[in-house]
Amino acid sequence: MQNISKIYRTESVETHALREFSLTVDEGDFISVTGPSGSGKTTFLNLAGLLEESSGGAYELDGRDVSSLHDRERSRLRNEKIGFIFQSFNLIPELDIFDNVDVPLRYRGFGRAERKARIDKVIDIVGLGSRRHHLPSQLSGGQQQRVAIARALAGEPRMLLADEPTGNLDSEMAESVMQLLEAINADGTTIVMVTHEPNLAARAHRNISVRDGRIDNGAPEAALSVATGG
Amino acid sequence: MLRYYLKLGLLSIRRTPILSTLMVAAIGTGIGACVTIMNIEWAMGANPIPHRSELLFAVQLDSWDPYEAWEEPNEPPPQVTYRDGTALLAAERARRQVLSYKTWRVLQPADEAQRPFQVISRSASADFFPMFDVPFLYGGGWDQSADRNEERVVVIDRETNETLFGGENSVNRTVIMNGRPYRITGVLDDWQPMPKFYDLNNRSFDEAEQVFFPFSVSIADELSSSGNTNCWKMPDGTGWEAFRNSECVWMQFWVELHGAGERQEYLAFLDAYVEEQKQLGRFPRPLNNRLSNVGEWLEWNGVVADDVRVLLGLAVLFLVVCLLNTIGLILAKVLRRRGDISLRRALGASRLAIFSQYIVETAVIGLAGGLLGIGLSWFGLQGIRALLGGAPMTNYLTEIDWTVSGFGIALAVVSALAASLYPIWRACGIQPAAQLKSL
Numbered sequence: 184m185q186n187i188s189k190i191y192r193t194e195s196v197e198t199h200a201l202r203e204f205s206l207t208v209d210e211g212d213f214i215s216v217t218g219p220s221g222s223g224k225t226t227f228l229n230l231a232g233l234l235e236e237s238s239g240g241a242y243e244l245d246g247r248d249v250s251s252l253h254d255r256e257r258s259r260l261r262n263e264k265i266g267f268i269f270q271s272f273n274l275i276p277e278l279d280i281f282d283n284v285d286v287p288l289r290y291r292g293f294g295r296a297e298r299k300a301r302i303d304k305v306i307d308i309v310g311l312g313s314r315r316h317h318l319p320s321q322l323s324g325g326q327q328q329r330v331a332i333a334r335a336l337a338g339e340p341r342m343l344l345a346d347e348p349t350g351n352l353d354s355e356m357a358e359s360v361m362q363l364l365e366a367i368n369a370d371g372t373t374i375v376m377v378t379h380e381p382n383l384a385a386r387a388h389r390n391i392s393v394r395d396g397r398i399d400n401g402a403p404e405a406a407l408s409v410a411t412g413g
Numbered sequence: 414m415l416r417y418y419l420k421l422g423l424l425s426i427r428r429t430p431i432l433s434t435l436m437v438a439a440i441g442t443g444i445g446a447c448v449t450i451m452n453i454e455w456a457m458g459a460n461p462i463p464h465r466s467e468l469l470f471a472v473q474l475d476s477w478d479p480y481e482a483w484e485e486p487n488e489p490p491p492q493v494t495y496r497d498g499t500a501l502l503a504a505e506r507a508r509r510q511v512l513s514y515k516t517w518r519v520l521q522p523a524d525e526a527q528r529p530f531q532v533i534s535r536s537a538s539a540d541f542f543p544m545f546d547v548p549f550l551y552g553g554g555w556d557q558s559a560d561r562n563e564e565r566v567v568v569i570d571r572e573t574n575e576t577l578f579g580g581e582n583s584v585n586r587t588v589i590m591n592g593r594p595y596r597i598t599g600v601l602d603d604w605q606p607m608p609k610f611y612d613l614n615n616r617s618f619d620e621a622e623q624v625f626f627p628f629s630v631s632i633a634d635e636l637s638s639s640g641n642t643n644c645w646k647m648p649d650g651t652g653w654e655a656f657r658n659s660e661c662v663w664m665q666f667w668v669e670l671h672g673a674g675e676r677q678e679y680l681a682f683l684d685a686y687v688e689e690q691k692q693l694g695r696f697p698r699p700l701n702n703r704l705s706n707v708g709e710w711l712e713w714n715g716v717v718a719d720d721v722r723v724l725l726g727l728a729v730l731f732l733v734v735c736l737l738n739t740i741g742l743i744l745a746k747v748l749r750r751r752g753d754i755s756l757r758r759a760l761g762a763s764r765l766a767i768f769s770q771y772i773v774e775t776a777v778i779g780l781a782g783g784l785l786g787i788g789l790s791w792f793g794l795q796g797i798r799a800l801l802g803g804a805p806m807t808n809y810l811t812e813i814d815w816t817v818s819g820f821g822i823a824l825a826v827v828s829a830l831a832a833s834l835y836p837i838w839r840a841c842g843i844q845p846a847a848q849l850k851s852l
Contacts, residue, residue, distance in 0.1 A: 258766075
């Protein structure tokens with residue numbers, strides 16, 4: 184990302200959520216993003232995940248300029264290259280585990296056998312092999328987040344974007360989810376994780392701090408990371 | 414993906430049962446009202462003889478009052494006088510021609526233990542049966558020599574044959590009609606053209622006659638019509654002879670013509686005939702002869718009643734109101750599912766994918782609404798039947814037509830899709846990031 188800005192406009196108010204935001208994420212990296220509420224962490228994550236369009240600046244994903252793509256192309260890139268993990272899991276309540284993990288694969292256009300193989304694999308990775316036909320309501324919070332991770336992994340994305348993935352979990356479950364993310368990263372998947380918790384942020388390869396829509400240059404480590412591009 | 418969208422649609426319907434039920438009910442009620450009235454209109458406007466309707470022509474001659482048209486602004490009477498009917502019949506200028514009228518008769522069963530009974534009959538010339546493609550169970554009609562020789566021959570319908578002969582082949586057997594013996598030449602198979610196009614006087618959906626016999630015989634026996642007889646001036650004198658020579662119209666005259674050329678030629682013949690009659694002091698009105706094929710004839714006679722068309726218009730308006738309600742319900746449903754849409758968009762669904770998903774769901778709801786509507790229309794038609802009694806006409810008009818039902822289901826699906834376009838367009842506009850935090 185180079186000089187990315189994001190402005191939300193209403194009739195009377197103009198809010199600068201991100202200003203001149205520049206960041207390079209390398210393949211296989213594990214970055215934590217911290218900052219106070221309203222600082223722009225989630226906006227950054229939404230822009231990185233092509234969920235929103237920036238108001239200015241340039242964004243290259245996997246070597247390709249994605250700043251001004253049409254909806255269809257952005258949807259395809261989201262589906263193929265990015266996995267999302269949300270604080271509140273965002274599982275579809277009427278679908279069982281198998282079908283929840285299946286959602287992004289359906290939009291990818293895989294055949295039945297390919298989808299099944301991928302789903303079985305990722306459900307086993309997150310340790311829920313015996314619960315594939317349970318509904319989300321039949322699982323604990325930690326298990327639901329594991330399903331969300333499985334869903335994010337199923338498409339074998341280049342990058343996982345996690346927005347406070349342990350925010351709704353107790354410490355034991357949070358630790359279990361964190362270990363899973365570390366294992367996934369160790370296998371080569373790039374992870375960008377927004378978190379409020381300093382001890383989790385410290386487990387990332389590097390941390391950037393966001394304040395008032397900018398990378399906080401007062402935080403020495405962040406300044407160094409951004410300046411060197413990792 | 415269609416199966417996947419179908420599965421999602423059914424799950425969504427199960428997840429929002431009240432909204433979905435309301436949508437199905439709204440569409441079903443509108444379709445039910447429409448299909449009920451459409452069924453009646455369809456039955457009224459049905460082509461009773463589709464394979465020959467373009468070849469058969471009702472003849473109208475304007476022999477009416479010089480000072481007042483039969484019907485304003487300048488419509489000729491729907492029937493012909495005896496003088497004109499017999500003259501046109503004798504001229505034989507068409508491929509086939511038939512002159513006929515309705516009259517009552519009394520049949521005496523051979524078994525004297527059985528009581529005589531009244532039958533509705535038609536006095537007709539010989540071409541009636543081949544022209545109108547009347548089906549026979551046994552035997553056939555009579556030929557033109559029987560007409561000329563005033564032979565006492567008769568064709569009876571299947572039901573009368575059941576009553577008189579237990580359904581056996583009764584050809585060449587004798588039946589006593591008004592005290593005179595008639596030889597049976599044929600027994601009709603089931604034949605109920607609806608509307609009864611060849612004689613739309615009285616009621617358009619009357620049953621076909623039970624007995625048919627030669628026109629020449631009924632004239633010899635001085636049998637008057639039991640249908641409509643209309644006169645614009647009194648006969649010159651009294652008695653049968655005076656009535657036959659009067660300007661009263663009471664007979665139906667049909668011709669069979671193939672192609673526009675024959676139609677034009679026959680119309681020219683009619684004009685020439687009327688010009689000739691004018692020389693004799695008849696036909697005081699300007700030339701105004703008509704030839705109407707079956708479809709034109711049904712239209713001219715207003716077989717599909719205007720009030721049915723008004724009712725259909727009201728039913729369509731009611732459907733529109735139901736669909737406006739449906740738009741609101743779909744919008745409510747879509748807005749309730751903002752989170753789901755937002756999530757799917759984040760996971761890679763394009764706007765087109767979301768559009769397709771909700772279109773399929775709406776089509777399922779439309780289909781369910783259509784089926785409900787057909788069920789409601791069946792109840793509606795049964796209600797009308799019960800209200801009007803079980804007359805054959807009522808039974809015919811209130812019979813559910815599967816073509817109309819199929820159209821009703823298609824209309825329900827198309828209507829539901831049309832009603833869903835705005836809500837689904839709104840759904841497609843939901844941004845992927847819009848709801849993910851609040852889920």
